[in-house]
Amino acid sequence: MNDEDSLSARLKRYGQVSTAVGGLAARLAGQKFLGLGIDSASHAQWLTAVLGNLKGPLMKVAQFLATVPGALPPEYADMFLSLQMNAPAMGWAFVRRRMVGELGPDWQSRFSEFSETAVAAASLGQVHRAKSQEGEDLACKLQYPDMPSIIKADLGQLKLVLSLYESWSQALDTAEVQEEIALRLAEELDYHHEARNIGVYQRIFAEGEGASGVHIPRVFPGLTTQRLLTLSWMEGQSLLTKAQASLEDRNILSHRLFMAWYYPFYRYGVIHGDPHPGNYTVRADGALNILDFGCVRIFPPSFIEGVINLYRSLQRNDRDLAVHAYEAWGFKNLTEEMIDIITQWARLLYGPLLDDRVRPLQDLLDGSQGWETATKVHAELERLGGIRPPKEFVFMDRAAVGIGSVIMRLKAEQNWHQLFESLIENFDVQEVGHRQNKVLSQKNP
Secondary structure, eight states: OHHHHHHHHHHHHHHHHHHHHHHHHHHHHHIIIIIIOOOHHHHHHHHHHHTTTOOOTTTHHHHHHHHHHTTTOOOHHHHTTTTHHHHHHHHHHHHHHHHHHHOOTTGGGEEEEOOOOOOOOEEEEEEEEEEEEOOEEEEEEEEEETHHHHHHHHHHHHHHHHHHHHHHOOOOOOOHHHHHHHHHHHHHHHHHHHHHHHHHHHHHHHHGGGGGGGOOOOBBBBGGGGSEEEEOOOOOOEGGGGGGGGHHHHHHHHHHHHHHHHHHHHHHHHEEEEEOOGGGETTSSOOOOOOOSSSEEOOOOOHHHHHHHHHHHHTTTTTHHHHHHHHTTTTSSSOOOHHHHHHHHHHHHHHHHHHOOOOOOOTTSSSHHHHHHHHHHHHHHHTOOOBBOTTHHHHHHHHHHHHHHHHHHOOOOOOHHHHHHHHHHOHHHHHHHHHHHHHHHSSOO
């Protein structure tokens, strides 16, 4: 692909996105201000198809917005949640040129095998299966060209989408949401950064009970650059293929998912911020593979303490402790009425953790109780002039809703209260800080 072709492709892509976003603008404006009856279901399907064929992070943004109750009309949320990270792959001739740019003209001599066809295509890059000279099975993730420019364009479109949302509803001020997404996407462009994240997770899961049944890939530094990440290949099937397994197997898998996401969070202040089902697979023995570590968020230990304080406040009906938690997170200008409203949402989210019995998770995305509560909270926040969520909430909320939705699809049943209590037992904010510093300061081999 020459420079002219690349420019042409970018212009075509930006035109597609702008048209799609413009269509959404017309839909929202027509519904809110003109009372027009647009065929929203077919428009949502068309918009989803446009986003799903783009090699860019706007698809991730669409998925995230779909998990925020009230951020989009329901028919858009349903379609966006179905988006898969499968963009059209680069052809072999182009891949060879990209590999020369990353590893040099003799790059093929660094492998004993390298598949010409990509085995997976995602938002930022595609994966080729390979073998090392020593015969080890490898996964080589090669970034698409010109991704910094594409992300810059997508962030511009995101700003437009969120400004449309704010014209639709004043319930949420999205300034910090935009800032957080921009920071995390910039990190995802650097595969050296992702390699460091993998090292952090390897050290976390090497230390204790959270490691049971969870596998992290190994990085091959000599075959890794800023735009090429080479990892050990991990065989597995899509987690969604286990939806019809026995309840016992589904419960074991849900336990592993819960620990894979929340053991690092409550013990080390670290969370995997992209729980899309394409980012993990299940081994033949039921163990869990985590595949992608581009979006990892580090939290100050005081933030984790706030999460636990809010949980304890709901247990004890301790309003003062709840206010302390909200303020520790960075919420500002909270009135008494505002506190009551956001606590309604908190009680829904924390509900399964407060209930000391074996049960399924609360159905936040599809169940009537979840949507009714979300709609009520959203309307009340708008009536009171809105609220600005702290940026730390963006990917913590994404992780919680994402993992929760997968566990719900598994129809797993656990005593979530006891599982959560085992994670926060003897919580000490200074000890979390010590453990965090330890895993972050060590260098990858």
